[in-house]
Amino acid sequence: MVKQLMLLFWSAIYGLVLGYIVSALTSSAFNVTTSVIVSMIGGFVVINLVAPMIKIQRKSDD
Numbered sequence: 001m002v003k004q005l006m007l008l009f010w011s012a013i014y015g016l017v018l019g020y021i022v023s024a025l026t027s028s029a030f031n032v033t034t035s036v037i038v039s040m041i042g043g044f045v046v047i048n049l050v051a052p053m054i055k056i057q058r059k060s061d062d
Contacts, residue, residue, distance in 0.1 A: 007047045008040050015039020 019035030 004044070004047055007043050011039045011043025012036045015042075 015035045015038060016032065018039070019032075020030055023030040
């Protein structure tokens, strides 16, 4: 649960930065709400769909 909350937090921050840069490069208006929502949805999808597929198995000490 904490891992998902931290991922949502950091994806929101990175989404704001990326949204600002893209809006400056395309000369369009920067929309904070859209940047945060899109990045948080993307982060949520990544943590719940991709992460279980690439789960690293730990070696046992047997």
